Amino acid sequence: MKKIAIEHSKKRVASMNQSKPDLARVGIVGLGLTGRGIATCLLAKGFPVKAYNRSARHASGAVVHIGQALEELVRRKVCARGAIRNWRAHFALVRSPEELGDCPFVIESVKEDLPLKREILRKLEASM
Numbered sequence: 001m002k003k004i005a006i007e008h009s010k011k012r013v014a015s016m017n018q019s020k021p022d023l024a025r026v027g028i029v030g031l032g033l034t035g036r037g038i039a040t041c042l043l044a045k046g047f048p049v050k051a052y053n054r055s056a057r058h059a060s061g062a063v064v065h066i067g068q069a070l071e072e073l074v075r076r077k078v079c080a081r082g083a084i085r086n087w088r089a090h091f092a093l094v095r096s097p098e099e100l101g102d103c104p105f106v107i108e109s110v111k112e113d114l115p116l117k118r119e120i121l122r123k124l125e126a127s128m
Helices: 002-018 033-044 056-075 114-127
Strands: 026-029 049-052 091-094 105-108
Touching: 026 033, 033 049, 033 056, 056 091, 105 114
Parallel strands: 026 049, 026 105, 049 091
Antiparallel strands: none
């Protein structure tokens, strides 16, 4: 019985790997504490990231924070220096949520403000 369960698990994992979508770029809306942390983790794992933040000033600060956080991951040996060497080439800031329309996967990470979330989601949906 155990052997059957293991074989079934192997087939299931193989099936999941074959159906895994090609995430050309991950979009993030909101670069506050949570959004920039998500961006850092995605970049550390090699995912290209495209991000939108309502405030350009806060977006610039988030980029600095992401760079520092990636360096900290290397310092703590969580990821290799080679994994983050060219991270800035894999990270793009955009000026509107509509510019995330080419991302197959978008993470919303804005403050808990229902009208704001609805507005952003409406813009995202219109661009996809």
